[in-house]
Amino acid sequence: MTRIYNFSAGPAMLPEAVLRQAQDEMLDWQGSGMSVMEMSHRGKEFMSIAEQAEADLRQLMAIPDNYKVLFLQGGASSQFAMVPMNLLRGKQGADYVNTGSWSKKAIAEAKRYCQLNLAATTEDSTFTRAPAQSELKLDPDAAYVHYTPNETIGGVEFNYIPDTGDVPLVADMSSTILSRPMDVSKFGVIYAGSQKNIGPAGLTVVIVRDDLIGQTLDGTPTMFDYAAHAEAGSMYNTPPTYAWYLAGLVFAHLKQQGGLEAMAQINRNKAMKLYAAIDNSDFYANPVEPESRSWMNVPFTLANAELDAEFLKQASARGLQTLKGHRSVGGMRASIYNAMPEAGVDALIEFMAEFERKHG
Amino acid sequence: MTRIYNFSAGPAMLPEAVLRQAQDEMLDWQGSGMSVMEMSHRGKEFMSIAEQAEADLRQLMAIPDNYKVLFLQGGASSQFAMVPMNLLRGKQGADYVNTGSWSKKAIAEAKRYCQLNLAATTEDSTFTRAPAQSELKLDPDAAYVHYTPNETIGGVEFNYIPDTGDVPLVADMSSTILSRPMDVSKFGVIYAGSQKNIGPAGLTVVIVRDDLIGQTLDGTPTMFDYAAHAEAGSMYNTPPTYAWYLAGLVFAHLKQQGGLEAMAQINRNKAMKLYAAIDNSDFYANPVEPESRSWMNVPFTLANAELDAEFLKQASARGLQTLKGHRSVGGMRASIYNAMPEAGVDALIEFMAEFERKHG
Structure with missing residues (x-):
C-alpha cells in the first residue's frame, strides 16, 4: 500500500493515525462487539464517544460555556439558510461581506430571507484580497454580519477577525476551523462543514452563542431550528454517528499534536x-x-x-x-x-x- | 474479537462482510492510495462508487427510469418538511395516515405547511394494527397521501400498498426498505433514513417520481428543494461520501445474497x-x-x-x-x-x- 499526498480541497486527507485507529476498531469498538456504525446513538457506548468529542473540541478551541456545540448534517449550504432563519430575530436586514465564491453562495441564499446589505466586496480586485476593517460598511441595526474567513476556491483569508461591535459576527469557517487558535467569544455563530479539517463529509459543526438560539422565521423546518438541536444535545433525530466518531478521533489527534x-x-x-x-x-x-x-x-x-x-x-x-x-x-x-x-x-x-x- | 447480536432499532447491525471490506479498504481504496473518506466527491474514484451504488439500488428495487434516486442528508425528520414543501404544488391539503409514533412526527411537521386530512388513524386500538384499504378516507383533491409502511416503535407494518388512485403516495420507508420487493411504480416518493437497512446514519435515500420535482413552497431552503439535488446528481453540495460508499457495499452484498x-x-x-x-x-x-x-x-x-x-x-x-x-x-x-x-x-x-x- 502506498498512500498518496492528496491536495483535494475537500473531502480531504485525514491523519493516517486516525484512519488506522478507525480501521482497527471497525468491527469491534473497544470490546463492545459492535462497529461504531452499528451503535444506537442513545446507547452508553456512543454517548461516551459523542461527549468526549464535544469536550475535546471545546478544549481545543477554548469554547466559552455560553456557546452550544451542535453536530448537525447538511453542510455549510444548509447553514446559508439556517443562519438567516435563526438569527434575524425580528430584524429585516443583515450585513454580508463578499470575498469570493463561497461568500456569494451564502449571499444568494440569504437574499431569499432578508434585506441584504453588502458591507464590503472585493469583486473589483477579482477577489485577490480580504477587505480591511476600515472598508467594512456595517449597519449598526443589522441582525448579524456574515463573512467567510477563508475562501476555499480563491485562496483568500482574513488575517484578522472583524470587529462588529454588538452585532453578532457569523463565520463560515469550513476551510479554516482548527487551523489555528481563534477567539470564539468574538463570534455569534461559527459553522463548518467537516470535510476539510474535521473529519469525513456529512457532519456540520455549529458553534452558537446561547442568546441567538430560539427565534426562527415562520415556516422554518424544525430540522433548521438551532433550538431543536440544542435542546436535544444534537440528537433531535439520529445524528451522523460515524462521522461524529471520526471527528472525535481527529480532535484527540490534534490535542496529541499540541x-x-x-x-x-x-x-x-x-x-x-x-x-x-x-x-x-x-x-x-x-x-x-x-x-x-x-x-x-x-x-x-x-x-x-x-x-x-x-x-x-x-x-x-x-x-x-x-x-x-x-x-x-x-x-x-x-x-x-x-x-x-x-x-x-x-x-x-x-x-x-x-x-x-x-x-x- | 466477539461480535454481538445487536437488536438495536437503528443505527443497527451491518453485514459483517461489508464491515470487513470497509476495514480492508480504509487506508487505500483499490490501490488509489486514499481512504474513500478522503476522496473529492467530484473525482473519478468517488464518482464510480456513487454511480455503482445507484445502479445497484435501482436494480435491487427495480426502480423505473422516471424516478430520481437522491442521496441526501438530514434523515426522515428532514423529509417530514421536505415532502410538503415540494409536493403541495399549489394545493392546500394532504392526506396522512396515523399508525404510531413516526406517523405522528410526520403529521406534526406537515401541519405547519398544509391543511392536513387524517385519512385514517388506529390510535383507538392503541396502534396495534394497520388500517385496511377500506378504512382510508382519501381526499381526491389531496396533493399527496403520506403513510408509514412500518412503525419502528410499535412494530406495526402494512401488508399491502395503499391504492390512492391518481394522488401520489408518499412512504417513510426508513425501517422496511430493502426488506422485500416493493412495486416502486405505485409510489410518488419513497424516503428512508439509512441507519436500519441501508448503511450508517447520516444518509437519506429519496426515490422521487420526475413529475413531482420542481415546485416548492416560497421560502423553502435550497437544500430542501428536490430539484436542486436532482439536477446535480445529489452533488449540489458535498454529499455524505463515506455513508454513500457503505450503502453501496450493502447494496452489492444484497445482490450477492440473491x-x-x-x-x-x-x-x-x-x-x-x-x-x-x-x-x-x-x-x-x-x-x-x-x-x-x-x-x-x-x-x-x-x-x-x-x-x-x-x-x-x-x-x-x-x-x-x-x-x-x-x-x-x-x-x-x-x-x-x-x-x-x-x-x-x-x-x-x-x-x-x-x-x-x-x-x-
Missing part, C-alpha cells in the same frame, strides 16, 4: 514554504495579496497554461494528486489542511522546481 | 420464528394483530415487568444486546433487519425459552 497553537506553527510554516517557492519563481504565480493569502488553499498558475495537463500528469505519477484548480478559476490549487504532512508540501515544492527546470 | 426476493424469504422466516416463540408462550406477548406484524421490529412484553431488568442483563451477558423497548412503550423490542443473521434470532429464541423456564 493543540491549535502547534497546528498554527505547522500550518504557517507549510504555507510560507509553498508561497516562497511560488514567489521565487517566474514560472509559477499566485495572484493573492500577501497579507490575505490562505494557509489552507494555495492556488497557483503556470506561466504557460498549455502545460497544465502535463503538470498534473507528472505530479500524479509521483503521488501528488488532486492539484487541479477549481473549474471556475483554472490553474492549480494545493489544499494543505491540517492533515497534509509537511513532507507532502516538500514533495510538491521539489516537483514544482523540477518541472520548471524541464519545462520553464 | 436480491430482495431472497431477503423477503429470510426476513419472513426470521420474523415468523420469533412471533411463533412469543405466541407459543404464556410468558411473552406481542400486542399487534397478526396480519399487521412487522418483519423488522418485534416488540414483546414479559408477563411480569419486574423481570425486565433481569431479562436484559442475562441477554446482554449472552451477547444479545439492545433489546430494551422504546422508552415510550416499555418492554422489549427485537429489531431484526436484513443484517441480523438467522442465528441471532435463533439465539434470542433459545434464551427466551430458557429464561421462561427459570423465571416463568
Whole structure:
C-alpha cells in the first residue's frame, strides 16, 4: 500500500493515525462487539464517544460555556439558510461581506430571507484580497454580519477577525476551523462543514452563542431550528454517528499534536514554504495579496497554461494528486489542511522546481 | 474479537462482510492510495462508487427510469418538511395516515405547511394494527397521501400498498426498505433514513417520481428543494461520501445474497420464528394483530415487568444486546433487519425459552 499526498480541497486527507485507529476498531469498538456504525446513538457506548468529542473540541478551541456545540448534517449550504432563519430575530436586514465564491453562495441564499446589505466586496480586485476593517460598511441595526474567513476556491483569508461591535459576527469557517487558535467569544455563530479539517463529509459543526438560539422565521423546518438541536444535545433525530466518531478521533489527534497553537506553527510554516517557492519563481504565480493569502488553499498558475495537463500528469505519477484548480478559476490549487504532512508540501515544492527546470 | 447480536432499532447491525471490506479498504481504496473518506466527491474514484451504488439500488428495487434516486442528508425528520414543501404544488391539503409514533412526527411537521386530512388513524386500538384499504378516507383533491409502511416503535407494518388512485403516495420507508420487493411504480416518493437497512446514519435515500420535482413552497431552503439535488446528481453540495460508499457495499452484498426476493424469504422466516416463540408462550406477548406484524421490529412484553431488568442483563451477558423497548412503550423490542443473521434470532429464541423456564 502506498498512500498518496492528496491536495483535494475537500473531502480531504485525514491523519493516517486516525484512519488506522478507525480501521482497527471497525468491527469491534473497544470490546463492545459492535462497529461504531452499528451503535444506537442513545446507547452508553456512543454517548461516551459523542461527549468526549464535544469536550475535546471545546478544549481545543477554548469554547466559552455560553456557546452550544451542535453536530448537525447538511453542510455549510444548509447553514446559508439556517443562519438567516435563526438569527434575524425580528430584524429585516443583515450585513454580508463578499470575498469570493463561497461568500456569494451564502449571499444568494440569504437574499431569499432578508434585506441584504453588502458591507464590503472585493469583486473589483477579482477577489485577490480580504477587505480591511476600515472598508467594512456595517449597519449598526443589522441582525448579524456574515463573512467567510477563508475562501476555499480563491485562496483568500482574513488575517484578522472583524470587529462588529454588538452585532453578532457569523463565520463560515469550513476551510479554516482548527487551523489555528481563534477567539470564539468574538463570534455569534461559527459553522463548518467537516470535510476539510474535521473529519469525513456529512457532519456540520455549529458553534452558537446561547442568546441567538430560539427565534426562527415562520415556516422554518424544525430540522433548521438551532433550538431543536440544542435542546436535544444534537440528537433531535439520529445524528451522523460515524462521522461524529471520526471527528472525535481527529480532535484527540490534534490535542496529541499540541493543540491549535502547534497546528498554527505547522500550518504557517507549510504555507510560507509553498508561497516562497511560488514567489521565487517566474514560472509559477499566485495572484493573492500577501497579507490575505490562505494557509489552507494555495492556488497557483503556470506561466504557460498549455502545460497544465502535463503538470498534473507528472505530479500524479509521483503521488501528488488532486492539484487541479477549481473549474471556475483554472490553474492549480494545493489544499494543505491540517492533515497534509509537511513532507507532502516538500514533495510538491521539489516537483514544482523540477518541472520548471524541464519545462520553464 | 466477539461480535454481538445487536437488536438495536437503528443505527443497527451491518453485514459483517461489508464491515470487513470497509476495514480492508480504509487506508487505500483499490490501490488509489486514499481512504474513500478522503476522496473529492467530484473525482473519478468517488464518482464510480456513487454511480455503482445507484445502479445497484435501482436494480435491487427495480426502480423505473422516471424516478430520481437522491442521496441526501438530514434523515426522515428532514423529509417530514421536505415532502410538503415540494409536493403541495399549489394545493392546500394532504392526506396522512396515523399508525404510531413516526406517523405522528410526520403529521406534526406537515401541519405547519398544509391543511392536513387524517385519512385514517388506529390510535383507538392503541396502534396495534394497520388500517385496511377500506378504512382510508382519501381526499381526491389531496396533493399527496403520506403513510408509514412500518412503525419502528410499535412494530406495526402494512401488508399491502395503499391504492390512492391518481394522488401520489408518499412512504417513510426508513425501517422496511430493502426488506422485500416493493412495486416502486405505485409510489410518488419513497424516503428512508439509512441507519436500519441501508448503511450508517447520516444518509437519506429519496426515490422521487420526475413529475413531482420542481415546485416548492416560497421560502423553502435550497437544500430542501428536490430539484436542486436532482439536477446535480445529489452533488449540489458535498454529499455524505463515506455513508454513500457503505450503502453501496450493502447494496452489492444484497445482490450477492440473491436480491430482495431472497431477503423477503429470510426476513419472513426470521420474523415468523420469533412471533411463533412469543405466541407459543404464556410468558411473552406481542400486542399487534397478526396480519399487521412487522418483519423488522418485534416488540414483546414479559408477563411480569419486574423481570425486565433481569431479562436484559442475562441477554446482554449472552451477547444479545439492545433489546430494551422504546422508552415510550416499555418492554422489549427485537429489531431484526436484513443484517441480523438467522442465528441471532435463533439465539434470542433459545434464551427466551430458557429464561421462561427459570423465571416463568
